[in-house]
Amino acid sequence: AQSVTQPDIHITVSEGASLELRCNYSYGATPYLFWYVQSPGQGLQLLLKYFSGDTLVQGIKGFEAEFKRSQSSFNLRKPSVHWSDAAEYFCAVGGTGFQKLVFGTGTRLLVSP
């Protein structure tokens, strides 16, 4: 069965420090992988997506993610976190065609001054 695991419920990072959010997936075929960000009470905004090709994907707001097939991982990174990055981050996996997505339970990022 398809599944996504985000092992960290909360992460606190100092402003200016680097960030890595973990995502592990289980999917029977070639996965399509996504990272979304959600501010409180808002909808989800797409940060980046991976379908094929280069395993290092660049997204908006300075985020990047690396697809590692051998580890079934798609971790999100940012070299220097800003206070405005505080939000909840969701990893999702899906396939071709209809693209039914399975979401992880999210990681809430707190940024300390």
Next chain:
Amino acid sequence: DGGITQSPKYLFRKEGQNVTLSCEQNLNHDAMYWYRQDPGQGLRLIYYSQIVNDFQKGDIAEGYSVSREKKESFPLTVTSAQKNPTAFYLCASRSSGDSMAAQYFGPGTRLLVL
């Protein structure tokens, strides 16, 4: 501006009452989706539609109904059969003609039970 709108932002339901959540998009997307979000559980798919006049159940369709009479509209009705409707509801759409297109989300509707 192109995008997805959901209304109302907050909705209150009385016991035994059906309520309808609106979702409209002007992105010319064929596919539309409804998700339910509960704290600590991520998003779960309720219904989806790939074309007008066609829709399929997702993982948690019981107690919900939808219609897709127009390409730009995909309303969700929460029926009295849904015993625990309090949640944040998100609508999404996607260009199904592009296999690498992602889903784009509306701002959500929070449903509360009185």
